[in-house]
Amino acid sequence: MRRLATVLGTLAAAGTIALALPGTALAANGQLFIAPNTFIDNPSGCYNAPVVPLVASNNTDEYALVYNGPNCTGYVIAVVPPGGQATQEFGASVFVK
Numbered sequence: 001m002r003r004l005a006t007v008l009g010t011l012a013a014a015g016t017i018a019l020a021l022p023g024t025a026l027a028a029n030g031q032l033f034i035a036p037n038t039f040i041d042n043p044s045g046c047y048n049a050p051v052v053p054l055v056a057s058n059n060t061d062e063y064a065l066v067y068n069g070p071n072c073t074g075y076v077i078a079v080v081p082p083g084g085q086a087t088q089e090f091g092a093s094v095f096v097k
Contacts, residue, residue, distance in 0.1 A: 008086055030058075032047070032064060038050060053087055056086050062082065065078075067094055068091065
């Protein structure tokens with residue numbers, strides 16, 4: 001019983017700290033470019049590609065995931081590292097944490 005109380009207390013403290021973090025820490029720092037003309041500063045979330053093939057240039061500090069479906073549905077077909085670029089013939093959307 002004592003061990004359970006310790007675990008629950010630790011989880012409660014971790015949850016409180018996570019909620020106290022500033023909101024800007026949840027977005028990537030930098031810029032995501034989706035060709036031909038979409039620039040997103042400090043992206044966070046899902047972005048649909050305006051044309052195919054999807055060309056994404058990830059100038060953020062987070063990984064970008066390329067999905068084959070709109071609204072980040074379907075399968076992840078590419079992972080674009082920070083500072084990387086990808087061209088995906090079947091890419092439809094990009095997710096950045």
